[in-house]
Amino acid sequence: MAEANSKESQWATATTERLAEAGFRRGGARAAVVALLDEQSCALSAYEIEALLAARERAVGRASIYRILEQLDHLGVLSKVELGQGQARYEPIRPDHHHHHLVCDSCEAVIAFDDAPLERAVESISKRVDFAVEGHEIVLHGLCADCR
Ligand SMILES: [Zn+2]
Ligand SMILES: [Zn+2]
Known part of the structure; x- marks a missing residue:
């Protein structure tokens, strides 16, 4: 279309x-x-x-x-x-955009979030470990506002 x-x-x-x-x-x-x-x-x-x-x-x-x-x-x-x-x-x-997710274990709602200090922490770990880190995904599980 x-x-x-x-x-x-x-x-x-x-x-x-x-x-x-x-x-x-x-x-x-x-x-x-x-x-x-x-x-x-x-x-x-x-x-x-x-x-x-x-x-x-x-x-x-x-x-x-x-x-x-x-x-x-x-x-x-x-x-x-x-x-x-x-x-x-x-x-x-997307190379130009990156975020992480909160997942509600009750209704399966997915909420996007991003956090600069978290990205810096991952970057710092990537430099420390003997591993060619090419990407990361962070999912936090729990209950959304509606399900709590
Ligand atoms: Zn929920
Ligand atoms: Zn997303």
Whole structure:
């Protein structure tokens, strides 16, 4: 859809290229999922992706959505937020933006947060350990304001 193309990010452009290199055809359901994820400020579940695409009359079946998310995850362009019980949410890994998540163990709400001192702490640990750290994910579990 034109609405997605006009504000397509670096991430979406790079992801489309990676998919083409990996031999996937352009367009179709895969492009719709990439465009939808690209518009979000945080992670979506497969269920939410299915509902949002259906709402814009771009219906894609749940099984296809899972397969596409797996392909994108395999290409290393998605960050997966594990919610427990095999549930997960996905969001683009963007070079220019990075945040972490609070996960409610009761309603599975996911709230984004970022924190400069936390980033500096991770950076300092990365320098200290004998390991080439290339990324990190921090998930804090608990109960959201509504569930407390
Ligand atoms: Zn997020
Ligand atoms: Zn909650």
